Amino acid sequence: MAVTRKRIEKNLQAIRQNIVDACDRVGRNPEDISIIAVTKSVELDTIKNLLDAGITELGENRVQQLTQRAEEVEAYIQRRRNALPRPIQWHMIGHLQRNKVKPVLNTGAVIHTIDSLRLAEEISERAAKMNITADVMLQVNCSQEDQKYGVAVGAALHLADMIATMSNLQLVGLMTMGPLVADPEDARNSFVRLRELFAEMKKENIGGKAFKHLSMGMSNDYQIAVEEGATLLRIGSALFATD
Numbered sequence: 001m002a003v004t005r006k007r008i009e010k011n012l013q014a015i016r017q018n019i020v021d022a023c024d025r026v027g028r029n030p031e032d033i034s035i036i037a038v039t040k041s042v043e044l045d046t047i048k049n050l051l052d053a054g055i056t057e058l059g060e061n062r063v064q065q066l067t068q069r070a071e072e073v074e075a076y077i078q079r080r081r082n083a084l085p086r087p088i089q090w091h092m093i094g095h096l097q098r099n100k101v102k103p104v105l106n107t108g109a110v111i112h113t114i115d116s117l118r119l120a121e122e123i124s125e126r127a128a129k130m131n132i133t134a135d136v137m138l139q140v141n142c143s144q145e146d147q148k149y150g151v152a153v154g155a156a157l158h159l160a161d162m163i164a165t166m167s168n169l170q171l172v173g174l175m176t177m178g179p180l181v182a183d184p185e186d187a188r189n190s191f192v193r194l195r196e197l198f199a200e201m202k203k204e205n206i207g208g209k210a211f212k213h214l215s216m217g218m219s220n221d222y223q224i225a226v227e228e229g230a231t232l233l234r235i236g237s238a239l240f241a242t243d
């Protein structure tokens with residue numbers, strides 16, 4: 001069953017308050033932080049309710065679902081044009097295979113999950129053919145456990161440097177997944193590592209003004225991520241909780 005707009009608004013309000021509180025603890029401005037609603041586990045009607053509740057950033061982790069939903073949401077927006085004036089931005093937050101780059105670029109999604117030079121080159125080549133510049137992020141395996149995806153911390157700087165100079169890619173930030181831990185406090189080290197890596201890259205003059213995002217923090221650990229500098233929170237279950 002779809003999660004109601006009312007329920008979503010209530011959850012959203014609680015999340016926003018938590019973000020404000022976390023910002024207060026460290027002297028940040030909540031306006032520098034966006035919520036990406038991760039919709040992989042919900043049905044289309046819930047996504048419509050998200051949009052009606054004011055969400056403008058949506059994330060999916062599978063290509064097929066991303067492309068299908070981008071179409072469905074576009075049709076919904078066309079119908080509700082006057083009620084929903086803001087543009088919707090999609091985010092590809094799951095592992096991306098090189099043979100599936102084209103459909104993702106067709107949705108205009110920001111790709112959070114570059115983790116190899118070959119994938120970056122493929123995206124750049126595809127983008128060149130489409131005559132566009134693709135917004136991308138480098139996924140870093142900061143927890144250094146046996147997580148499958150993300151480039152190793154030690155290889156991140158070099159790869160970011162190469163991505164930033166590819167003609168049809170715009171490097172807009174870094175992304176990491178916190179480790180799966182019972183106590184969200186245990187995710188903090190990963191977020192600190194990503195923030196430090198970002199600062200190091202800035203010092204090396206990697207990326208320009210557009211290189212500004214830290215995509216980190218999910219339902220369990222977003223408050224810690226905010227304290228450590230996150231600008232893009234990828235939140236699913238906390239938005240849809242019906243307690």
Ligand SMILES: *Cc1c(COP(=O)(O)O)cnc(C)c1O
Nearest residue numbers: 038061093218219234235236237
């Ligand atoms: C599912 C998912 C999220 C959101 O997870 P929740 O715990 O439901 O907030 C964030 N990032 C990625 C990459 C995901 O796959």
